Amino acid sequence: MSDTAQSGPVLAADGTPLKKSLARALRLQKTRALLLIAPLLLFVLVSFIVPIGQMLWRSVENDIVSDTLPLTVQALKTWDASAGELPDEAVYAAFARDMIVAVKAKEHTKLGTRLNYEQTGISSMFRQSGRKVGKWDPVADAPFKQKLIDVHDGWGDINTWRVIQTHARKVTPGYFLNAIDMRLTPDGATTQPEDKRILIKLFGRTLFMSLIIMGSCILLGYPIAWLLANLPMRQANILLILVLLPFWTSLLVRTSAWKVLLQSQGVINEILVWLGLITDEGRLVMINNQFGTIVAMTHILLPFMILPMYSVMQTIPQTYLRAAKSLGATNWTAFWRVYFPQTVPGIGAGSILVFILSIGYYITPEIVGGTKGVFISNRIAYHISSSLNWGLAAALGTILLAVVLLLYWCYDKIVGIDNVKLG
Amino acid sequence: MRVNENMESTNMKMKTILLTTAAAMIAAPAFAASHMANEMTIVSWGGAYSKSQLLAYDEPYSEMTGTTIIHDDSSAEAVAKLRAMNEAGNVTWDVVDVVAADAIRLCDEGLALVIDPDKDLAPAPDGTPASEDFGDLLVSECYIPQIVYSTTFGYRTDMVGDTPPTDICAVFDLEAYPGKRSLEKRPINNMEWALLCDGVAKGDVYDVLATPEGQDKALAKLDTIKDQVIWWNAGADTPQLLADGEVVMGSTYNGRLFSVIEEQDQPVAMLWDAQVFDLDGWIIPAGLSPEREARARDYVRFATDTQRLADQAKYISYGPARMSSAPLVGKHAELGIDMAPHMPTDPNNAKNTFLYNYEFWADYRDDIDAKFQAWLAQ
Numbered sequence: 001m002s003d004t005a006q007s008g009p010v011l012a013a014d015g016t017p018l019k020k021s022l023a024r025a026l027r028l029q030k031t032r033a034l035l036l037i038a039p040l041l042l043f044v045l046v047s048f049i050v051p052i053g054q055m056l057w058r059s060v061e062n063d064i065v066s067d068t069l070p071l072t073v074q075a076l077k078t079w080d081a082s083a084g085e086l087p088d089e090a091v092y093a094a095f096a097r098d099m100i101v102a103v104k105a106k107e108h109t110k111l112g113t114r115l116n117y118e119q120t121g122i123s124s125m126f127r128q129s130g131r132k133v134g135k136w137d138p139v140a141d142a143p144f145k146q147k148l149i150d151v152h153d154g155w156g157d158i159n160t161w162r163v164i165q166t167h168a169r170k171v172t173p174g175y176f177l178n179a180i181d182m183r184l185t186p187d188g189a190t191t192q193p194e195d196k197r198i199l200i201k202l203f204g205r206t207l208f209m210s211l212i213i214m215g216s217c218i219l220l221g222y223p224i225a226w227l228l229a230n231l232p233m234r235q236a237n238i239l240l241i242l243v244l245l246p247f248w249t250s251l252l253v254r255t256s257a258w259k260v261l262l263q264s265q266g267v268i269n270e271i272l273v274w275l276g277l278i279t280d281e282g283r284l285v286m287i288n289n290q291f292g293t294i295v296a297m298t299h300i301l302l303p304f305m306i307l308p309m310y311s312v313m314q315t316i317p318q319t320y321l322r323a324a325k326s327l328g329a330t331n332w333t334a335f336w337r338v339y340f341p342q343t344v345p346g347i348g349a350g351s352i353l354v355f356i357l358s359i360g361y362y363i364t365p366e367i368v369g370g371t372k373g374v375f376i377s378n379r380i381a382y383h384i385s386s387s388l389n390w391g392l393a394a395a396l397g398t399i400l401l402a403v404v405l406l407l408y409w410c411y412d413k414i415v416g417i418d419n420v421k422l423g
Numbered sequence: 424m425r426v427n428e429n430m431e432s433t434n435m436k437m438k439t440i441l442l443t444t445a446a447a448m449i450a451a452p453a454f455a456a457s458h459m460a461n462e463m464t465i466v467s468w469g470g471a472y473s474k475s476q477l478l479a480y481d482e483p484y485s486e487m488t489g490t491t492i493i494h495d496d497s498s499a500e501a502v503a504k505l506r507a508m509n510e511a512g513n514v515t516w517d518v519v520d521v522v523a524a525d526a527i528r529l530c531d532e533g534l535a536l537v538i539d540p541d542k543d544l545a546p547a548p549d550g551t552p553a554s555e556d557f558g559d560l561l562v563s564e565c566y567i568p569q570i571v572y573s574t575t576f577g578y579r580t581d582m583v584g585d586t587p588p589t590d591i592c593a594v595f596d597l598e599a600y601p602g603k604r605s606l607e608k609r610p611i612n613n614m615e616w617a618l619l620c621d622g623v624a625k626g627d628v629y630d631v632l633a634t635p636e637g638q639d640k641a642l643a644k645l646d647t648i649k650d651q652v653i654w655w656n657a658g659a660d661t662p663q664l665l666a667d668g669e670v671v672m673g674s675t676y677n678g679r680l681f682s683v684i685e686e687q688d689q690p691v692a693m694l695w696d697a698q699v700f701d702l703d704g705w706i707i708p709a710g711l712s713p714e715r716e717a718r719a720r721d722y723v724r725f726a727t728d729t730q731r732l733a734d735q736a737k738y739i740s741y742g743p744a745r746m747s748s749a750p751l752v753g754k755h756a757e758l759g760i761d762m763a764p765h766m767p768t769d770p771n772n773a774k775n776t777f778l779y780n781y782e783f784w785a786d787y788r789d790d791i792d793a794k795f796q797a798w799l800a801q
Contacts, residue, residue, distance in 0.1 A: 105533075106533040107533070109530070109531035109532070109533070110531065110532055110533065112531065113528070113531055113532065116786060116789065117789060120786055120787055120789070120790040121786050121787075122786075123531070123785055123786050124782050124785060124786045127531065127785075192793075195639075195794050195797055195798070196790075196793040196794055196797055197797060198793065198796050198797040198800055201800055202800070263667065263669055264603075264669060265667050265668050265669055288653055288654070366656060367656075370653070370654060371608075371654060371799040371800060372800065374800075379796070382792075384503055385499075385500045385502070385503040386502075386503075387788065387789050387792070388502060388503065388506065388528065388532075389789065
């Protein structure tokens with residue numbers, strides 16, 4: 001045994017060096033572990049990372065202009081828009097060639113829709129012109145300038161060409177500018193006209209209302225979580241079922257129930273009128289506004305606050321409170337100095353859950369929010385499903401994601417993420 | 424018929440599967456052509472509307488051809504979903520029911536097949552070609568209209584006193600008709616009505632609305648009733664609000680009001696004045712396999728013939744899009760009442776109608792919607 005140090009590398013039973021053999025065993029173990037989590041990893045990659053990456057990309061992607069009108073974009077490069085003159089025949093000829101190809105592929109109306117986001121009216125210019133230009137011959141029908149202007153006088157408008165020139169870039173900041181109530185014009189980025197600014201306001205409102213919802217969830221949830229943790233098992237179980245019950249009911253049903261309760265001919269108003277607390281004319285407006293959204297969403301998100309608080313409180317031995325009191329603390333001091341600090345991780349976890357969930361909430365504000373209680377997510381949904389401006393929707397979504405990550409980072413700095421316990 | 428037609432359909436995809444027996448397949452060998460798919464997915468709005476299509480088109484078609492029909496109530500999100508399916512290269516829908524504005528966009532995006540009415544659709548029984556039978560209603564080369572519906576107002580008969588409203592401007596008259604109104608949460612239709620009641624002539628409405636001053640004018644008019652408006656997203660909202668007595672009058676689709684008045688017997692009446700006509704109909708998605716495309720074309724040809732369109736009016740009060748179907752409209756299948764007077768196109772109801780300008784809204788929708796939403800949020 002004593003001479004092993006001199007006989008070179010330590011060997012394993014099969015004669016290979018021990019280091020190598022160990023490394024192989026470790027590698028094998030790692031591969032096995034990786035294989036075990038591979039399904040989850042793949043799932044997360046395919047269903048989460050790839051779509052989010054695509055969304056991020058969509059918010060700046062703008063291939064359509066240069067792909068549909070390659071010759072025009074090339075020809076416009078030498079055109080100086082600030083001179084105040086229409087482009088020359090070369091640009092029109094390039095445009096006619098591009099259009100003839102695009103009409104065959106039915107791409108021109110897509111481009112029209114895209115450019116219509118930037119300048120109202122371009123969509124029908126492309127649609128109407130496509131019918132005629134599609135029948136032209138790129139050689140025999142030249143020159144095109146006057147012909148195009150005859151087809152639609154929009155082609156004689158210098159602004160049309162400036163818009164095409166401005167938005168020819170393959171990667172555009174335009175959607176992000178739109179998302180913060182600005183726009184990309186031929187003269188650079190400017191703010192939207194006052195009567196079209198809404199998105200910043202909605203972002204602010206979403207954050208503000210989410211904070212209020214989170215706050216009311218803490219206020220309402222804390223006593224219930226405390227009861228759950230401190231009642232005898234039997235009662236606590238029944239209470240827990242009551243907390244979980246809403247999870248088993250459809251979200252739409254719960255939201256609609258608030259409608260029935262809160263509307264002006266609804267249950268609460270009827271009772272108040274019957275009791276004589278308010279007059280028939282003075283019925284309270286409690287729905288289709290911010291109040292309705294806050295009430296309904298607090299109700300819906302409350303379990304997400306109670307459960308983490310409950311599981312944290314459960315681990316706090318009751319003897320701590322008794323010890324504090326036996327050392328002379330009042331009820332309040334014992335609670336505030338001894339009990340409460342230990343529940344902070346639960347509050348933190350619940351707050352993060354509720355806040356992040358409510359920031360992206362869509363259906364409840366849509367139903368009970370009226371005009372003042374809707375969130376940014378309702379606008380995102382509009383751009384996804386109605387206006388089909390997916391670029392703008394992606395930009396809005398990206399900003400929302402960034403805001404959430406930023407807040408998460410702030411939270412980590414202030415409270416510390418290690419302080420969060422889900423159970 | 425627009426956004427979120429009914430709530431139950433937005434979340435749930437209630438897929439009804441119509442299975443026909445093998446006997447039916449044997450009974451109709453002439454139609455069980457081998458080059459067509461035996462299964463198809465039809466997308467529509469759900470609720471009473473889908474039911475009327477099921478009874479008028481789908482059941483007879485399945486019986487005749489042995490095709491299995493799967494229903495998906497996704498029309499409210501059809502444009503976005505079709506675009507996503509097309510990008511993914513896997514279109515799972517065969518025939519899709521959409522409103523005209525959506526059909527125009529689908530056609531623009533190259534997501535719908537171009538239809539040749541005279542070749543692809545059945546002529547009228549008297550031989551009139553389909554292009555003439557549908558006439559002006561063929562608003563897009565991809566679109567096969569099915570019904571004419573209108574967005575119009577209903578009012579509570581017990582909340583308007585002795586002088587029920589007869590004029591669209593009653594909506595803006597808070598003195599004569601105090602109380603809440605419900606309007607759709609989008610600029611389309613509301614802006615037009617506001618301008619009409621602000622003294623703009625019917626023929627000039629869209630010229631005025633194309634200018635920023637005209638848009639401000641319309642919003643200023645809407646501003647006069649803004650405090651008294653409940654804004655709706657789903658077609659079922661106004662009927663519910665009327666039934667609860669939450670609003671004194673509200674806009675919605677005429678078929679919804681028909682069921683509140685005739686089927687649920689609520690104290691509600693129609694204010695047909697300045698009703699806005701719109702269309703609902705079929706498109707066939709682009710990118711189907713040849714077998715599925717053949718099946719879809721065959722179905723659409725059957726479902727939009729003169730008799731089938733007239734049959735649908737037995738179950739719902741929307742007017743058939745073919746001129747030749749109008750004389751065939753009979754009685755309601757369950758209530759037994761004459762359906763013709765409940766059609767938006769009936770001469771008594773259509774004394775003053777307003778035509779929705781598709782081209783205008785295709786251009787101005789995003790621009791005016793941004794303004795409208797900003798105005799709403801003020």
